[in-house]
Amino acid sequence: MKKIRTYNNIADKGLNQFPTQTYQASSDQQTPDAILLRSHKLHNETLPKSVLAVARAGAGVNNIPVNDYTQQGIVVFNTPGANANAVKELVMASLLLSARGITQSMNYVKSLIDITDDNERHQKVEAGKKQFGGFELQDKTLGVVGLGAIGAKVANMALSLGMKVIGYDPKLSVEAAWQLSSQVTKADNLNSLLARSDYVTLHVPAVESTIGFINQESLTSVKEGATLINLARGELVNETDVIHALDTGKLNAYVADFPTANLIKHDKAILFPHLGASTAEAEENCAVMAANQLIDFLENGNIKNSVNFPTINMERTQGDRITFANDNVPKVLGEVLNLLADLNINVIDLVNKSRDDIAYTILDIDQTVTPELIDKIAQVEHVFHVRAV
Ligand SMILES: NC(=O)c1ccc[n+]([C@@H]2O[C@H](COP(=O)([O-])OP(=O)(O)OC[C@H]3O[C@@H](n4cnc5c(N)ncnc54)[C@H](O)[C@@H]3O)[C@@H](O)[C@H]2O)c1
Numbered sequence: 001m002k003k004i005r006t007y008n009n010i011a012d013k014g015l016n017q018f019p020t021q022t023y024q025a026s027s028d029q030q031t032p033d034a035i036l037l038r039s040h041k042l043h044n045e046t047l048p049k050s051v052l053a054v055a056r057a058g059a060g061v062n063n064i065p066v067n068d069y070t071q072q073g074i075v076v077f078n079t080p081g082a083n084a085n086a087v088k089e090l091v092m093a094s095l096l097l098s099a100r101g102i103t104q105s106m107n108y109v110k111s112l113i114d115i116t117d118d119n120e121r122h123q124k125v126e127a128g129k130k131q132f133g134g135f136e137l138q139d140k141t142l143g144v145v146g147l148g149a150i151g152a153k154v155a156n157m158a159l160s161l162g163m164k165v166i167g168y169d170p171k172l173s174v175e176a177a178w179q180l181s182s183q184v185t186k187a188d189n190l191n192s193l194l195a196r197s198d199y200v201t202l203h204v205p206a207v208e209s210t211i212g213f214i215n216q217e218s219l220t221s222v223k224e225g226a227t228l229i230n231l232a233r234g235e236l237v238n239e240t241d242v243i244h245a246l247d248t249g250k251l252n253a254y255v256a257d258f259p260t261a262n263l264i265k266h267d268k269a270i271l272f273p274h275l276g277a278s279t280a281e282a283e284e285n286c287a288v289m290a291a292n293q294l295i296d297f298l299e300n301g302n303i304k305n306s307v308n309f310p311t312i313n314m315e316r317t318q319g320d321r322i323t324f325a326n327d328n329v330p331k332v333l334g335e336v337l338n339l340l341a342d343l344n345i346n347v348i349d350l351v352n353k354s355r356d357d358i359a360y361t362i363l364d365i366d367q368t369v370t371p372e373l374i375d376k377i378a379q380v381e382h383v384f385h386v387r388a389v
């Protein structure tokens with residue numbers, strides 16, 4: 001029986017991917033083979049030694065100490081693109097909420113609750129609406145920072161709203177570039193995008209180079225009265241500097257998915273409770289993708305959509321399977337193959353892939369894998385994880 005420890009609310013459709021005859025998936029598993037989670041922070045937790053993999057049902061993995069896990073041979077997965085449409089639609093709402101004073105005007109209407117006279121209400125409605133006059137999005141410029149799964153969808157959506165779109169992504173993958181309309185103008189750097197955009201939306205991961213990258217310095221480039229939308233991660237902005245920009249009018253509004261005490265107090269902050277991926281569809285997409293990636297890894301050793309291990313796949317045909325991970329240095333695979341040859345074990349099939357400092361191998365052999373054989377491979381220099389699959 002394989003065991004999956006869950007954190008957060010994982011969609012049933014995802015949990016149902018685990019066959020009940022062979023898997024137990026619940027929040028109280030003490031010796032799990034894998035972890036399935038959403039935003040729960042793992043930084044201050046010690047994982048049981050039994051854990052082989054951690055799957056994030058979502059995009060961002062900044063709640064997971066990926067580097068530590070890599071050293072322990074724990075494979076970390078995410079679910080690229082599975083919630084991108086949900087976030088894109090909340091960006092569309094963010095644009096409209098900030099352009100049209102929608103929340104403030106709705107609050108105004110609610111304040112008329114005690115008026116019973118239809119004429120009086122009508123007069124208040126007509127007189128009050130001038131406070132909430134807004135702007136149209138058409139012909140305005142949206143700057144999209146990060147053109148991955150979400151950013152590309154946002155850029156294309158904004159074009160269909162009649163906006164001009166500028167994008168900035170110095171690490172744009174070929175796959176992501178294919179998703180992007182040719183009408184998106186490329187900015188050479190962040191400041192050039194900020195200087196030309198009426199609305200700026202952030203769609204980058206929270207990593208060393210992006211944490212706090214919206215700060216006093218970058219905000220000086222921002223167009224006077226622009227709106228900043230941040231449904232990516234709170235850590236991307238220096239909160240004090242953003243609040244100062246709101247106070248001085250440099251920023252017209254800050255729309256964010258990450259409320260803090262200071263932002264909640266601010267009239268120009270429009271805040272959601274980390275709602276970007278909270279649609280039934282996105283939650284199911286993420287949970288199903290994460291569960292299936294875990295199943296394929298636990299049952300076959302295959303790796304798809306990992307953020308720390310190479311992508312690797314070998315179909316199962318015959319024989320017993322071993323997988324091992326090692327430091328990406330010469331001769332390790334050769335030594336393992338020599339060891340097998342010395343034991344008169346024939347290799348039926350083999351795939352070896354590497355990523356940065358890690359190499360990972362799937363081997364099918366013509367004999368039963370014994371604990372002794374696993375021990376012998378584990379003793380080969382630079383091998384740090386071996387498993388009979
Ligand atoms: N609010 C939510 O619920 C929610 C939901 C999904 C994702 N997110 C956040 O959004 C982020 C992006 O998600 P995604 O699915 O588009 O990820 P993605 O990996 O598909 O795209 C991220 C893009 O950012 C680019 N990038 C990296 N550093 C950059 C930099 N310094 N400047 C410009 N571009 C840079 C990458 O090249 C990549 O194309 C996630 O990491 C996560 O933090 C939030």
Ligand SMILES: O=C(O)CC[C@@H](O)C(=O)O
Nearest residue numbers: 038039058059060277278
């Ligand atoms: O699980 C969620 O609700 C949020 C997920 C989101 O932050 C992500 O990075 O994909």
